[in-house]
Amino acid sequence: MIKLCFFARFREKLGVAEESLPLEQPTTVSALMSQLAGRGGAWQEIFDCPRGIMVAINQDMATVDSLIHDGDEVALFPPVTGG
């Protein structure tokens, strides 16, 4: 299982802040995004194209090529705007 977290606009549009997802074997961030986009609706709208999406694995910034392993916390969010 992995834990998914969504923030800000993504959290609001998807209507979910976090969820658990089974993971059979290590996969890339971009494969995970394709899987999420496959759910259609807002999921497809957000995850169809990886541009403008930031990802963190276990609270460290990652890229679409990063590998996700069982037990990881994967956060997907729009570009940050603090400060």
Added chain:
Amino acid sequence: MIKLCFFARFREKLGVAEESLPLEQPTTVSALMSQLAGRGGAWQEIFDCPRGIMVAINQDMATVDSLIHDGDEVALFPPVTGG
């Protein structure tokens, strides 16, 4: 007449903070420095070479080529070290 002002190390070495000096006609800062160096002693030591000397005419930064006119206030001082 012009008014001369000396600050910091110059003031201490020369033993004078300000003095008045007759001015027959407009002259350059470098000519004034030569005249002061001609007094010998600490005057010569300080004004023999214009390097490392800052000059202000009427409280505006000037150069060795700037012209001094009757009534001007000419300040001669070492490089500034405030802040």
Added chain:
Amino acid sequence: MISIQTADFDTGAEIRALQGNSQTGAVVSFTGLVRDMASHGAVTAIELEHYPAMTEKSLQAIIEQAGKRWPILGVRVIHRIGYLAAGEQIVMVAVSSAHRHAAFDAAAFIMDFLKSRAPFWKKEYVDGEGFWVESKSSDEAALERWNQT
């Protein structure tokens, strides 16, 4: 060194706290405020969301990077979360060093990376309606100059 909080902060007290070290010759501080204007109208308040598990870790990494580049003596970062009215303080970064250029550069570096790498998101309220703030390409571009020097 890092605080994430809803409460306001006292920039002057934080600067004074960094002045305790006798080697300190320079303290530079940045304070960010809620501006009352956005492209879509007058902003009455903002709401700041963050990623609690990651926020402090990411700021810590940014401060460590700054510490590798400049001889920093002290750093303080405070970022507020939750609802903030127009004019309120959002963020403060203060850096102390023996010399001024290190303090200036490290403070600017930390702010630039905080703006583009720390997991905070702003929502602006205009006439009671919330708008998520879009990231600015100028913020991403600001990181470039630190790669070149």
Added chain:
Amino acid sequence: MISIQTADFDTGAEIRALQGNSQTGAVVSFTGLVRDMASHGAVTAIELEHYPAMTEKSLQAIIEQAGKRWPILGVRVIHRIGYLAAGEQIVMVAVSSAHRHAAFDAAAFIMDFLKSRAPFWKKEYVDGEGFWVESKSSDEAALERWNQT
């Protein structure tokens, strides 16, 4: 906007005063302190001399130059004179602007020109003996970067 004074100052109060404008998104402050070490030993105090007729005029000109280069909303410069003990505050520059890079750059610019163009001179006291501080070539070099950008 400019104060030359023997009294100490409250950096926090000065920063707060610059936050009053609702367009202000960023305030950057620099505070300079008396360090206790010099090349010739432990500094117990410094003495600051200046050229009273010129000091404010020269700082005013520096601030005007900064105002031509960046969209500044407010500026505050305080420089102390007379005897200052180790650890005391010497100088403060604070700049407010809508955006952070303007505030950072303008504050650094004002400090760089103040250091090399404003008529102040420091004497350091070590074991009761006074030594006039030598100007640093790095301060003159710091002005160069503002010609190139």
